[in-house]
Amino acid sequence: MHHPTTEIDLSQGFPPVKHETTEIDLSGGWPQHLKVPPRRAGAAPARGRVLGVDVGTVRVGLALSDPTGTLASPLETLRRAKDGSDLDRLVTLVAEHEVTEVVVGEPRHLSGASGASAVDAGNYAQELADRIADVPVHMVDERLSTVTAASHLREGGIDSRRQRPVIDQAAAVVILQQYLDSRRAPS
Structure with a gap:
């Protein structure tokens, strides 16, 4: 492929830079002359922090990944609120x-099978997605995440009376870590 080049005389300094944009009308669909590179099969997932959410009827546990999307850590626990402040x-x-x-x-x-809790979590996810339209919200199977989290806390020496404040965050960590691990696993 041949790319024409233009010689620029820089003896008098850089020429003025033009900042021009062209508006493209996409109402009739994507123009044929503009090619979008196809997404490569098996391409690595987008980098960035991922937020894990464990929705309960009373509390919402949150976990956050590191910037590389590798490791989940507890973030905080929110109280469910009728006014939507959570x-x-x-x-x-x-x-x-x-x-x-x-x-x-x-x-x-x-x-x-899905039950009332799954419907509640789905509604919560939709409300969140409506508020953060530019950030994708995914639902993932979280069977046994709370049981797994409680087991990890017990193994870490945290007794059941002291688990309540952190169990939701721990469950969110389990949900998020399983998701992060599944993204990296070879297909």
Whole structure:
């Protein structure tokens, strides 16, 4: 492929730079002459922080990944609020931590069936997605995340009376870490 070049005389300094944009009308679809490179199969997921959310009826546990999307850590626990202030806080955290995607746990029965908790989590995820339209929100199967989290806390020497304040964050860590690990696993 031949790319024409233009010689520029820089003896008098740099020429003025033009900042011009061209508006493209996409109402009739994507123009044929503009090619979009196809997404490579098996391409690495986008880099950036991922927020894990464990939705409960009373509390919402949050976990945040490191910037490389490798390791999940507890972030905080929010109280569910009828006025939506918990969702307001979530939106603030998404912006503050420059979150590139959100993962909400979908509680399912061991059989795989969805119940009232799954519907509630789905509604919560949708409300969040409506508030952060530029950040994708995914639902992921979270069967046994709370059980796994409680087991890890017990192994770490935290007794059941002291688990309540951190169990939601720990469950969010389990949900998020499983998601992060599944993204890296070879297909």
